[in-house]
Amino acid sequence: MGNEAIVRGALEAGVALVTTYPGTPASEIGDRCYDIARQTDLQFEFSTNEKVALEVAAGAAACGWRVLCAMKHVGLNVAADTLMTLAYVGVKGGMVIVSADDPSLFSSQNEQDNRYYAKMAGLPMLEPATPEEAKEMTLAAFALSEELKLPVLLRTTTRVNHTRGAVRLGKLAPAPKPGRFSKDPFRQVMVPAVARQAHARLLKAEDRARNLAAVSPFNEISGAGTWGIVTSGVSSTYVADALAELGLTDKVRLLKLGFTHPLPQDLLTDFLGPLDKVLVVEELEPYLEEGLQAVAQAHGLIAVIRGKGPELFSRLYEYHPALVRQIIARFFQVPYEAPAVLAPEVILEHLLPDRPPNLCPGCPHRATYYAVKIALKELGVEGVFPTDIGCYTLGFLPPLSMADLFICMGSSISIAAGISRATGQQVVAFIGDSTFFHAGLPALTNAVHNRHDFFLVILDNGTTAMTGSQPHPGVSLAPPGYPGVHVPLDRVVKALGVDQLWVTDPFKYKASLAATKEALGAKGVRVLISQAPCHLYQQRLTGKKRQARFQVVESCGECRHCLENFCCPAMYLDSAQADHVMIDPDLCSGCAFCVQWCENIQPVKKLAVSSEQ
Amino acid sequence: MAATEKRKAKTGNLRIYLTGVGGQGTLVASRMLGEAALAAGFNPMVSETHGMAQRGGVVVSTVVLGDLKSPSISPAEADIVLGFEVLEAFRALNHCHPASLVIANTAAIVPYPVAIGKAQYPSVDKMCRRLAEHVGKLLAFDASDLARQAGSTLAVNMVLLGALAATDSLPFPAEVILAVVRSRTKEKFLASNLQAFDLGAAAARDSGNWQPRAGD
DSSP states (O other): OHHHHHHHHHHHTTOOEEEEOOOTTTHHHHHHHHHHHHHSSOEEEEOSSHHHHHHHHHHHHTTTOOEEEEEEHHHHHHTHHHHHHHHHHOOSSOEEEEEEEOTTOSSSSOOOOTHHHHHHHTOOEEOOSSHHHHHHHHHHHHHHHHHHTSOEEEEEEHHHHTEEEOOOOOOOOOOOOOOOOOOOHHHHSOOHHHHHHHHHHHHHHHHHHHHHHHHOTTSEEEOOSSEEEEEETTHHHHHHHHHHHHTOTTTEEEEEESEEESOOHHHHHHHHTTOSEEEEEOSSSOHHHHHHHHHHHHTTOOOEEEOBSTTSBOSSSOOOHHHHHHHHHHHHTOOOOOOOOOOHHHHHTSOOOOOOOOOOTTOHHHHHHHHHHHHHHHHTOOEEOBOOSSGGGGGGSTTTOOOSBOOSTTHHHHHHHHHHHHHOOEEEEEEEHHHIIIIIHHHHHHHHHTTOOEEEEEEEOSSBTTTTOBOOTTOSSOOTTOOOOOOOHHHHHHHTTOOEEEEEOTTSHHHHHHHHHHHHHSOSEEEEEEEOOOHHHHHHHHOOOOOOOEEEOTTOOSOOHHHHHTOOTTEEEEGGGTTEEEEOTTTOOOOOOGGGTOTTEEEOHHHHHHTTO | OHHHHHHHHHHOOEEEEEEEETTSOHHHHHHHHHHHHHHTTOOOEEEOOOGGGGTTSEEEEEEEESSOOOOSOOTTOEEEEEESSHHHHHHGGGGEEEEEEEEEEOOOOOOHHHHTTSSOOOOHHHHHHHHHHHSSEEEEEOHHHHHHHTTOGGGHHHHHHHHHHHTTOSSSOHHHHHHHHHHHSOHHHHHHHHHHHHHHHHHHHOGGGEESOTTO
16 A cells, blocks of 8 residues: 555655554554554654644654654645744755645545645655555655755655555664754744745755756656656556556656656756647646646747646546546547446436445444534534544444534634624534644633634544544554553543533433433533544454344334434434334444433343343 | 546556445455556555544445556546445445446345345346446456355455456456465465455456456
8 A cells, every 4th residue: 555655665765753643634644653553663653733743743853863744735835834944944854844745635634735735845755656656755754854954745645655566665764863953953943034044945855856856767758759757646646547548658758756846947848849739747736737837938948838728638537548648639639439427327327325424323423413412402402513534434424414613633723712702692512522622622622712602512432433443642542552642531531721621421311311301501612522432443343243132012103202302323224124214233332321311222132132142 | 438448448447336334344455456567567545544434334435546646546437346245336326437347245234224124225136237338348256255155244345355456457466365365365365265265256257247248
């Protein structure tokens, strides 16, 4: 896997410290490093957020250690403050920052193109196209970083992170020696006078980087003719296949870029020289296209350079092989007949039902949502629900419909403050435990200090479930031997000045409902910590499955309250039994929550007895 | 159809599209297929879906073999579709071409909107008939039932791998996949996995499961 290849490259380079905050599509980098760190001298940590991760790594790199810091694309927004000035400070040991972008938003809130961070910060950037290149470039990035004394951005996309392919292994580096911090405040303390000089140094280093990019083996020209294609990342694999399939391999001059900031201007002018038509194939923003056009303009080159446009490539979403093939054929006007794509719904003359993802059976978040829903109903109040990032974001789907506004990590709390101040409406914000430690602390402190008025529910399932159950400071479900110190969530919340705090178990319905109602009836900043472990992860850690099962009794009428308000995936309408509500025993997790509020649901006795064995 | 067959024969390229529901083991199947291809001397690429979509949603993975560099598969370009669930197999019809082989588990997993009466699940028979009309070959059977017979409902992926290996559409023998299954399965599940693999292979040899029938 691309992510594993990055880890391997770092180990071959002698990385001493890896830091991360988990986020798809980068999560496996941290997961593998955690496992390796348990068995070797590698230092690894799940940091509380990406800014913290980058700073811990920067501290170690200042002492000569090789360090890697991995995050998803939006994580670099969190770390951007550090990144911009770290570029001034520079590094002593090699530092690689992995930014995993997510075109098509498989698991993200946006599809920003982080190549602009390299340009904005003035940092060298490498863009692998395959797992093999991911390993090679990671290895090379450490050397590059030490040569320039700058952090290097390794920019990947989901399709590279999550593709598996053959990788040639090199030798692992020996264990690193302890680092040593040598004082040099007039280069490393970024007060204005020092930073002015540091910025000038950065620009010089960027020039050196440009020269290195011009001779980098990762930037490769092949083919010949007056037509040209420029590409980078996974798009270059689609281009290679398309050229072969269209019979154009020898008729097109191809520039495959892997070292994409700073753009090597001399190489680009050499490349553009003989060309009259150039197509730029890159996902998301026209980063290379703009760079090429600027170079062509500066050198008076008249080649037509195009990439994005109505008849060409989109700035939206991932590309795929046939799309790239079709646009290459169209741009160079070579004959090509696109294969006919079958339309399943037309052929079936029937709509295909969607299969939206859903919170698992036995998920504590659903139980919390239910209590809030019912409490608001019984009080006759409409709630507004700012939410945050985690499994619980799935609660936005109807019929659960427990999310109204969501932007980024930690935004639920401050957005809630803004809404309630502007409207006076009853605002109930939701945030997960890991997200709270990541970005919720300043927001909650602000809410207390500025006397805001809303109800915050912290959904505390003891882990970072969505990204694969990584630990965090408040972790209660940790892998065996996890060395992190537990930071209790309730004490943190109290210490921030929250006086109105409830801690409940969402599976104890009566108590949970009562606490929710109390909180809804109060004024000011109110926090409820709804605490129950992620069922799925707990089961995986303990290897134990709950045996109890529940079923709907025959007297159940047609109220459908459970389907409309609770939405457990184990519940369904049995068409064979006149649409009687049933519980699928294979899906039921035995959480015993629904049985607390519906008299028509009862334990299945037989199954309960067999659980004793 | 003929042109596609010819292209395939000439280049030896093979694009396999696996689709199912989160939790069905599609990722394990695609990894094992990739490892088997690697062991057989190919340079495979396996691409996966992770993250939010995995919670009960559709999970797609792809395995690409041959001279291809692209890890993903475009619409109309899958040579083989492994459908772990019949609705998802049918949804993947847009990734099929007229010579595609589709192997579909006919057992339905009802999506939540259907479960609560907000949408209708299409007729399984009709989906299979329409699939058969539009692709090269369809091998359709209840893989979930066979997995249960082998002792684990989670072994649907092994049933489908066994069936695929028995179709002769891979450029390497079943034994290579079996070796990966043996080395990658926990002791506790090995017997049921191997049995599921065999049951899948037997299902592929049963001409009654093919549309049009094998040999027709």
